[in-house]
Amino acid sequence: MKGTTFFLLLLFATKVYAAEPDMEEVKTLFESSAYSRSSADRLSKLLSKIDHSSPPLLICYKGVAEMMQAKYGFNPINKFRRFKRGKNLIEEAVKKEPDNLEIRFLRFVIQTNLPTFLNYNENIKEDKTYLLNNLQTTKDKKLKQDFLKYLSSSKLN
Template sequence: MKAAVFLLLLLFATKTYSAEPELREVKRLFEAATHSKDSSDRLLEILSGIGPSSPPLFICYKGAAEMMRCRYGLNPIHKFKRFKKGKALIEAAVKKESHNIEIRFLRFAIQTNLPSFLNYNDDITKDKQFLLSNLKTIKDKKLKDSISKYLSTSNYCSAEEKKGLNT
């Protein structure tokens, strides 16, 4: 009887989480999705279980994946729905973890690649300043290199800001 009560308490006391994809695989597919519809589809597939209670970084990647998927669609109505869904996910992630440099980088990269008529470009300057200010604090070398490389080729960074990336 005690064992049964203990098991019931254990079941109610532990949260169950859906299996999260491996972050390394998400990042690999995200990079490949810029050039491959199959990678874009696979990325959305592995992020399909991500919901509001998931870690904000995964929520942000799901939002970015929704937006990237628009590039391979033909129907403008479906593309706009995906854009709005992606935007809501990215903004939810930023709201939950505004200090997360990778989330801010993803939003910056998305906003600097979208057509201006979508009016999703209000945070470019703020995110750029955040990235430039916090770049030296990044411990993940690959992430740091990716952000530096992106900023160094960005039309949104001045020559002076680009020069500061190399120091």
């Protein structure tokens, strides 16, 4: 009986651990998905098991992945549906963790790259200000570098 219980616990723990994707892979695929449909497809597949009970950062990346799928889609109705799903996931993540710099950066990047007719640009100034005011608090050097690089190369200066 103890052996069966141990085996079931081990199986469950392995399944839970395996369900959460590697963040380095997620971030790499995010960066390349802006230019590569295959990366966007891999990112979407990697995050397919993420749901509302997942960590907010993963929910946000899933929202970003939906937006990337919309970018590469052909059917305007499906593109808009994916955009809406992505927007809802990103906003859910921001609502759950409004002080998460990476989530705010992801929303900032998405909003600054979307066409204005989609009307998903109302947080650009807020996120930019928040990121500039709080960037020094992060220990994530890559996030800091990515934000400063993105800001210096964007048309938002």
